[in-house]
Amino acid sequence: MTKQTRQRLRIGFVGTGFIAHFHLKSMVGVRNVDVTGVYSRSADNRQRFVDAVTELGMGDCRSYETLEAMLQADDIDAIWVLSPNHTRLDIMRTIHAEVKAGRSKVFAIACEKPLARTVSEAREMLHLAEDAGLNHGYLENQVFATPVLRGKEIVWRRAASTTGRPYLARAAEEHSGPHEPWFWQGDKQGGGVLSDMMCHSVEVARHLLTAPGAARNSLKVKSVNGTVANLKWTRPAYADQLRERFGKEVDYRNRPSEDFARGVVALEDEDGNELMIEATTSWAYVGAGLRIQLELLGPEYAMEFNSLATGLKIFMSRAVTGDEGEDLVEKQNAEQGLMPVLEDEAGVYGYTDENRHMVECFRKGETPLETFHDGLAVVEILMGLYRSAETGETVRFPAPELEDYVPVVARKSA
Numbered sequence: 215m216t217k218q219t220r221q222r223l224r225i226g227f228v229g230t231g232f233i234a235h236f237h238l239k240s241m242v243g244v245r246n247v248d249v250t251g252v253y254s255r256s257a258d259n260r261q262r263f264v265d266a267v268t269e270l271g272m273g274d275c276r277s278y279e280t281l282e283a284m285l286q287a288d289d290i291d292a293i294w295v296l297s298p299n300h301t302r303l304d305i306m307r308t309i310h311a312e313v314k315a316g317r318s319k320v321f322a323i324a325c326e327k328p329l330a331r332t333v334s335e336a337r338e339m340l341h342l343a344e345d346a347g348l349n350h351g352y353l354e355n356q357v358f359a360t361p362v363l364r365g366k367e368i369v370w371r372r373a374a375s376t377t378g379r380p381y382l383a384r385a386a387e388e389h390s391g392p393h394e395p396w397f398w399q400g401d402k403q404g405g406g407v408l409s410d411m412m413c414h415s416v417e418v419a420r421h422l423l424t425a426p427g428a429a430r431n432s433l434k435v436k437s438v439n440g441t442v443a444n445l446k447w448t449r450p451a452y453a454d455q456l457r458e459r460f461g462k463e464v465d466y467r468n469r470p471s472e473d474f475a476r477g478v479v480a481l482e483d484e485d486g487n488e489l490m491i492e493a494t495t496s497w498a499y500v501g502a503g504l505r506i507q508l509e510l511l512g513p514e515y516a517m518e519f520n521s522l523a524t525g526l527k528i529f530m531s532r533a534v535t536g537d538e539g540e541d542l543v544e545k546q547n548a549e550q551g552l553m554p555v556l557e558d559e560a561g562v563y564g565y566t567d568e569n570r571h572m573v574e575c576f577r578k579g580e581t582p583l584e585t586f587h588d589g590l591a592v593v594e595i596l597m598g599l600y601r602s603a604e605t606g607e608t609v610r611f612p613a614p615e616l617e618d619y620v621p622v623v624a625r626k627s628a
């Protein structure tokens with residue numbers, strides 16, 4: 215990693231979709247950063263993004279027709295990879311090639327979850343970043359969610375220090391289904407809801423169980439046990455709904471990926487204490503919107519967070535009509551009745567603190583809290599859970615058989 219300190223970090227975005235705009239909004243709360251470039255395939259999407267950067271006063275942003283051109287620009291220090299999962303490796307290979315050939319001055323990279331679709335892909339992502347001498351950050355926002363930052367700090371300082379470490383972390387993330395067709399296509403996305411959303415749950419749970427300041431690998435994964443199911447979207451009427459909404463590429467009558475997953479991860483700390491993660495995720499949850507439920511339990515204490523139990527609630531009677539939107543909460547399902555409202559989604563979900571952390575680490579040449587090593591460790595757990603669900607057996611770690619493992623729904627013939 216190149217050790218340099220910069221006054222400001224100048225970022226180029228790859229991707230102009232849902233998460234790119236979320237990151238951009240959150241960066242209004244981050245200092246010492248400019249968004250100076252954007253690349254995705256569509257000129258219209260790029261222009262919309264440039265306009266949003268201008269409106270937010272986040273920098274002098276240029277739109278690039280090719281990734282190479284953006285990487286070669288003089289005013290790009292770091293890349294945020296925010297494009298779909300199946301595009302990751304090609305993007306990383308291009309970054310690696312440009313940096314190694316001396317055509318790019320980029321020195322840092324941040325990549326959205328999951329780091330890759332398989333262990334071998336994730337390992338290559340890590341290798342390419344390190345071989346090119348890049349500082350790297352894995353974008354797992356839940357680790358930086360404000361309730362996680364505050365809750366973990368209090369639990370460990372007050373309760374764990376006097377009565378013993380926490381031993382059980384529960385994490386759930388559920389919503390009514392993703393917004394773009396590629397998420398529903400197992401080969402493109404890498405799986406179904408398990409790979410899409412359990413990446414959040416296992417990592418935030420691992421983070422909560424890890425002592426503050428300790429290395430993430432201070433906890434060793436001993437075994438994983440997973441279950442996947444199709445609860446809602448394979449029902450014929452719902453499969454047809456998907457096809458109508460997304461086109462024939464999303465064929466849940468014949469090629470579904472799971473819309474429910476459950477995982478149990480057994481770990482051990484440095485003193486041999488047994489620890490547990492219980493995670494559950496689904497695309498079959500119809501509540502007010504996205505629900506993140508987190509718990510951390512120890513011998514004399516319990517922490518709990520539910521993203522829909524908001525302080526702010528707004529009631530709207532049946533006389534209130536208007537367009538559907540996601541203006542109250544992410545993956546919103548209604549515009550009437552008693553609705554929870556997250557007044558600062560970017561903050562509560564963790565994007566603001568995540569980006570502040572990455573920007574400061576990259577500016578100063580420091581190693582972020584979440585790196586591609588963590589992204590790889592998460593993918594190893596996910597593949598273990600998929601394999602366990604396929605075989606019906608618990609997978610014990612280390613598990614070299616996961617190196618080339620591809621989840622059933624991500625196999626080309628699936």
Ligand SMILES: NC(=O)c1ccc[n+]([C@@H]2O[C@H](COP(=O)([O-])OP(=O)(O)OC[C@H]3O[C@@H](n4cnc5c(N)ncnc54)[C@H](OP(=O)(O)O)[C@@H]3O)[C@@H](O)[C@H]2O)c1
Pocket residue numbers: 228229230231232233234253254255256257259260296297298299301326327328353355394
């Ligand atoms: N942290 C979270 O909670 C969270 C939430 C949502 C998504 N994500 C992650 O963020 C990533 C993007 O998800 P999203 O929801 O933003 O998806 P999305 O809305 O489909 O946006 C994807 C973007 O990538 C661009 N794109 C597609 N192919 C590309 C390529 N080959 N090269 C460059 N750009 C390309 C698309 O624009 P063009 O059509 O113009 O190319 C589009 O702007 C995924 O990895 C997802 O898992 C994370």
